[in-house]
Amino acid sequence: MNFPMNLSDISLWLAVMAIILLITSELISSATEYSRNIIIEKKRLRVVALTLGLGFMATVIMRVFQPF
Amino acid sequence: MGSEAKKESEDKSSELTTTQYLVETIKQLQTEIEDLKRELKRIKGVPSGKIGLAFIIPGALALISSILNNSNILAFIGLGLTFWGVLFFFVRPVRYVQSSLLDSTAISTYKTIDRIIKDLKFKGKSYYIPPYPKEVYLPDYLKGLEDPVVFISADAGGMPSIEELAKSKFILKNPKGICVAPPGIGLLAQFEREIRKDIAKLQLTELCETLPPIIVESLQLAKEIEMKIEDNQIYVKILDSTYKNLYRLEENLKSVHLLGCPLASAIACSLAKASGKMVTIQRDNVSIDAQTIEVWYHAVEGLT
Numbered sequence: 001m002n003f004p005m006n007l008s009d010i011s012l013w014l015a016v017m018a019i020i021l022l023i024t025s026e027l028i029s030s031a032t033e034y035s036r037n038i039i040i041e042k043k044r045l046r047v048v049a050l051t052l053g054l055g056f057m058a059t060v061i062m063r064v065f066q067p068f
Numbered sequence: 069m070g071s072e073a074k075k076e077s078e079d080k081s082s083e084l085t086t087t088q089y090l091v092e093t094i095k096q097l098q099t100e101i102e103d104l105k106r107e108l109k110r111i112k113g114v115p116s117g118k119i120g121l122a123f124i125i126p127g128a129l130a131l132i133s134s135i136l137n138n139s140n141i142l143a144f145i146g147l148g149l150t151f152w153g154v155l156f157f158f159v160r161p162v163r164y165v166q167s168s169l170l171d172s173t174a175i176s177t178y179k180t181i182d183r184i185i186k187d188l189k190f191k192g193k194s195y196y197i198p199p200y201p202k203e204v205y206l207p208d209y210l211k212g213l214e215d216p217v218v219f220i221s222a223d224a225g226g227m228p229s230i231e232e233l234a235k236s237k238f239i240l241k242n243p244k245g246i247c248v249a250p251p252g253i254g255l256l257a258q259f260e261r262e263i264r265k266d267i268a269k270l271q272l273t274e275l276c277e278t279l280p281p282i283i284v285e286s287l288q289l290a291k292e293i294e295m296k297i298e299d300n301q302i303y304v305k306i307l308d309s310t311y312k313n314l315y316r317l318e319e320n321l322k323s324v325h326l327l328g329c330p331l332a333s334a335i336a337c338s339l340a341k342a343s344g345k346m347v348t349i350q351r352d353n354v355s356i357d358a359q360t361i362e363v364w365y366h367a368v369e370g371l372t
Contacts, residue, residue: 004134004143013147021155029285040159048155 011059018056021049117160123153171313174330177251178314181323184246185220192221194326195368196250196333196347197233198268198340216253216337218327219346221245227346227368251327252334255289259338262286267341272297275342279335289331301350302365304335312358325352332363343367 005013025046028038127149134142184190199216213234219227222244232240239246250256260267262282267275276295283289291308311329314321327333328349340347346368353362 001135002138004138004140005147009140009144013144017148017151045155045159048158 007059007062011056011063014052014056014059018049018052021045021052025049117157120153120156120160123149123156125153127151127153167310168313170330171311174251174311174314175317175321178321178323178327179319181220181248181327182319182321185322185326188222188246190220190222190245192223192245193348195219195221195227196336196340197247198344198346216250216256216340217247218250218333219245219247220326250333250337252330252332252337255287255330255334256337256341258287259283259334267338268344270342272302272339272342275338276302279338283331295335300367302339302347302367304332304363304365306331306361306363308359309361312361315354315358315361325349328352328363329361332361335363336365339365339367 025042028040028042029046127146130142130146130149132146133139134146195218197217197219200213213230217233219233219240226243228240228243228245228247232242233247237247256267259279259282263270263278270278276297280293280295283293284291289310290306292305293307294303294305296303309329309331311331314324314329317324326349328336332349332352336347336349348366348368350364350366352364354360
């Protein structure tokens with residue numbers, strides 16, 4: 001009954017999610033005219049995207065020092 | 069004489085009946101509007117909370133089954149679904165209201181000021197008086213100088229003295245006029261929250277660079293805004309303001325031009341605060357469809 005994902009899988013998952021969210025947040029914040037109609041907390045979305053990106057970077061650094 | 073009195077009483081009773089009928093019709097229409105609004109909300113609104121739950125539940129199930137079956141794919145699916153579900157909860161706005169409600173709530177303030185001005189027969193200008201910076205210690209008798217106020221003068225007379233302003237009075241006698249809270253005082257606080265700085269610490273040029281992106285991008289109160297300093301005058305052009313309807317009202321509110329809409333008023337407050345001088349709205353120019361609002365502010369010399 002172990003969690004079936006290792007650090008490599010989590011790293012991949014983080015990278016995919018971070019890319020999706022970073023692109024979304026950039027598109028939303030740059031197109032001001034269209035994003036007026038999108039009612040979400042844009043700042044929070046950006047924070048989440050950046051956090052996931054940093055998480056991915058952390059896994060990459062871990063991989064550099066401790067290959068798995 | 070008797071027939072005249074009878075006619076008058078008949079007129080009065082018919083007037084009363086008409087008024088009653090009108091009041092009832094208005095009440096009925098109001099309830100109908102409320103019902104329609106509720107129905108529209110029900111049809112339109114798919115709350116993000118429900119979408120979030122729809123993602124989280126299958127996500128959690130997939131995660132649990134991935135652990136039980138030791139399945140890599142199920143773990144990916146579960147993690148993804150759970151994450152998106154949490155994200156839907158996380159990024160949903162606290163509460164958004166329709167922009168048309170903003171001017172509906174502001175109308176009463178302007179109507180009240182209009183009534184006061186009309187009643188007191190004031191023909192002067194409005195002067196935005198800068199508040200004292202927050203960190204400056206003020207004794208109790210000068211605490212009235214901490215908040216930004218607008219002085220509406222009775223005629224083209226002079227400015228009120230510091231002592232007079234410090235008393236936080238509504239009606240001032242020397243010079244004649246009234247002191248009211250600016251309609252944009254709330255927005256000014258919002259600007260400062262966004263800038264994360266006391267506006268009093270900014271230079272005018274800095275303010276003219278900082279304020280437009282905050283109004284357009286962060287607060288989305290207008291589509292475009294332009295601020296220019298010209299000698300002792302500041303020119304502001306606002307495109308598609310959220311408060312544009314205030315200028316289009318049938319009543320033609322005088323105070324909207326005198327004090328500016330809440331956005332124009334907040335800009336005047338910021339200018340007064342940043343420059344430390346009294347600021348007055350010299351004139352404004354509104355296009356027929358109110359899409360473009362141009363305001364010319366003028367900085368008046370400091371307090372006496």
